[in-house]
Amino acid sequence: MWTICRKELADHFTSIRFLLLFCLIFMVALVSTYMAAENVHKALEGVAKPSHVFLLLFNTPGKFFSLVQFVAFFGPLLGIIMGFDAINRERHLRTLGKLLSQPIFRDAVINGKFLAGVITVALVLTSLLLLLTGMGLVILGVVPGLEEIARLAVYLLISIAYVSFWLGLAILFSIVFRSLATSALASVALWIFFSFFMGFVADLAADAVRPVYNRRDLQQVVANQRLAHAVSLVSPTALYAEATGPILDPFQRSTSRLLLVTPLEGLSLERFRGPLPLDQSLFIVWPHVVLMTALTLICFGIGYVTFLRQEIRTT
Amino acid sequence: MAAIIQTRGLTRRYNGQTAVEDLSLEVQEGEIFGFLGPNGAGKTTTILMLLGLTEPSAGTARVLGYDPVRDPLPIKRQVGYLPENVGFYDDLTGRENLRYIAELNCIPEPEATAKIESALATVGLAEEGDKLVGAYSRGMRQRLGIAELLVKDPRLLILDEPTLGLDPDGTNKMLDLIRDLNRTRGITVMLSSHLLDQVQRICHRVGIMIKGRLVALGTIEELARRKMGEAAGLDLQEIYMRYFKEA
Numbered sequence: 010m011w012t013i014c015r016k017e018l019a020d021h022f023t024s025i026r027f028l029l030l031f032c033l034i035f036m037v038a039l040v041s042t043y044m045a046a047e048n049v050h051k052a053l054e055g056v057a058k059p060s061h062v063f064l065l066l067f068n069t070p071g072k073f074f075s076l077v078q079f080v081a082f083f084g085p086l087l088g089i090i091m092g093f094d095a096i097n098r099e100r101h102l103r104t105l106g107k108l109l110s111q112p113i114f115r116d117a118v119i120n121g122k123f124l125a126g127v128i129t130v131a132l133v134l135t136s137l138l139l140l141l142t143g144m145g146l147v148i149l150g151v152v153p154g155l156e157e158i159a160r161l162a163v164y165l166l167i168s169i170a171y172v173s174f175w176l177g178l179a180i181l182f183s184i185v186f187r188s189l190a191t192s193a194l195a196s197v198a199l200w201i202f203f204s205f206f207m208g209f210v211a212d213l214a215a216d217a218v219r220p221v222y223n224r225r226d227l228q229q230v231v232a233n234q235r236l237a238h239a240v241s242l243v244s245p246t247a248l249y250a251e252a253t254g255p256i257l258d259p260f261q262r263s264t265s266r267l268l269l270v271t272p273l274e275g276l277s278l279e280r281f282r283g284p285l286p287l288d289q290s291l292f293i294v295w296p297h298v299v300l301m302t303a304l305t306l307i308c309f310g311i312g313y314v315t316f317l318r319q320e321i322r323t324t
Numbered sequence: 325m326a327a328i329i330q331t332r333g334l335t336r337r338y339n340g341q342t343a344v345e346d347l348s349l350e351v352q353e354g355e356i357f358g359f360l361g362p363n364g365a366g367k368t369t370t371i372l373m374l375l376g377l378t379e380p381s382a383g384t385a386r387v388l389g390y391d392p393v394r395d396p397l398p399i400k401r402q403v404g405y406l407p408e409n410v411g412f413y414d415d416l417t418g419r420e421n422l423r424y425i426a427e428l429n430c431i432p433e434p435e436a437t438a439k440i441e442s443a444l445a446t447v448g449l450a451e452e453g454d455k456l457v458g459a460y461s462r463g464m465r466q467r468l469g470i471a472e473l474l475v476k477d478p479r480l481l482i483l484d485e486p487t488l489g490l491d492p493d494g495t496n497k498m499l500d501l502i503r504d505l506n507r508t509r510g511i512t513v514m515l516s517s518h519l520l521d522q523v524q525r526i527c528h529r530v531g532i533m534i535k536g537r538l539v540a541l542g543t544i545e546e547l548a549r550r551k552m553g554e555a556a557g558l559d560l561q562e563i564y565m566r567y568f569k570e571a
Binding site: 012013102104107108110111112113320321 | 375377397401403405411428472476
């Protein structure tokens with residue numbers, strides 16, 4: 010397994026498409042973070058005692074989007090590009106039969122390729138984050154506290170898990186589809202669907218199952234919203250966005266868009282508005298992280314079963 | 325001599341169609357066995373079943389005493405399999421391709437280099453070993469394929485159409501190489517082909533497979549006697565055509 014992993018790593022780092030994508034992501038991230046830093050500067054003028062300034066760097070939108078939104082949107086592309094041809098490229102080169110007639114287990118092939126992808130993703134995201142942190146230090150002139158560093162580390166882990174899901178999905182498609190183009194298109198289609206259209210689908214589903222006849226009927230509206238929210242969580246993109254929110258913003262106390270607050274509760278929330286400690290933030294997003302891991306495992310499981318039962322013909 | 329490959333009633337069906345039917349066959353240690361038949365006769369399917377790359381629908385196989393369905397790893401450790409139209413990683417050199425195979429077979433370092441060099445020398449590619457495989461000719465690729473098998477010191481070679489698409493010179497070199505490996509190293513060889521004159525040149529025994537069934541098995545002399553009587557010559561082509569018409 011390690012042999013395969015090592016070869017795949019070498020392949021990733023020498024391939025042109027990886028280098029191109031890497032440069033692209035770096036440039037966009039640099040620009041967006043720079044703009045975010047400028048905005049943070051402006052916003053903080055006149056604020057007496059701001060806290061957790063450093064995290065703002067990552068979730069303040071620049072001109073278009075914040076870094077977190079950027080990773081949520083473009084992270085999948087990284088995973089897809091590294092995984093979509095994992096198995097069917099070997100088929101295409103007619104090396105799969107040869108590879109599997111070596112004394113290795115079949116799952117070692119998938120594991121090695123997945124592991125190599127995850128290591129690459131981890132390296133890319135870590136170096137990206139470190140670079141941006143360095144830039145933030147220079148531009149903002151604020152040194153991040155221990156808790157901020159810990160939050161960034163958690164954010165990094167969740168991001169790696171998120172991209173790994175897409176990597177797993179792409180590898181699954183590379184097993185199921187024999188043609189390179191089909192598996193690439195299938196992954197990209199799913200990516201676009203989850204990123205853009207899942208919101209509409211969730212609303213449609215909610216309207217169909219729990220329609221709102223009367224806008225003023227609170228119960229109907231709440232039921233509708235809850236269902237829409239639940240459906241949208243099928244999308245790993247939504248899961249990721251909600252999971253990273255409370256991690257990078259200690260003031261966020263819930264992942265839900267919809268909070269029922271009585272006037273008195275609202276008053277006390279305003280009064281005692283303070284940042285949550287990291288473990289409490291983690292507690293909020295725990296279900297999301299578990300769900301995301303489960304989705305990855307499901308992809309992997311289907312991939313295993315298909316691959317182990319597949320016949321390996323080279324012609 | 326012991327049977328190195330043994331199958332009993334080996335059968336493989338694909339959605340109702342039978343690719344290999346009730347195949348019982350033995351290959352003895354030390355021989356070159358030719359597996360003949362037209363395209364689509366089930367030769368490749370049989371080979372895949374012997375290596376555990378496809379599961380049989382019925383019947384059993386034993387390769388080197390192991391069951392390929394339950395216990396494929398010891399088989400793969402000792403058997404070199406050259407698929408039809410073998411592929412390589414074109415962006416690596418010949419040596420790098422061999423090294424990858426050596427690593428997958430867990431051959432430790434000083435030994436691996438020695439084996440790679442000796443394999444390249446055996447197939448006559450020592451000079452071209454550092455070129456990218458993408459630039460290799462078809463004959464060179466096929467010989468590199470054999471070199472990959474030699475790296476792991478196999479007891480048995482299974483070659484699927486090893487001379488397909490080679491020019492006459494390349495074909496001769498390949499056949500000589502196979503015969504040489506069998507004579508000097510005592511490696512058992514099973515090769516499939518639909519090119520009869522080649523099989524006749526190097527094989528000790530042949531099996532003829534048509535439409536998934538093994539219709540004949542034996543030395544070329546035996547088959548000739550059975551089909552044409554004593555008088556006839558030993559032309560495999562004629563023997564084959566007779567079987568083919570009957571089937």
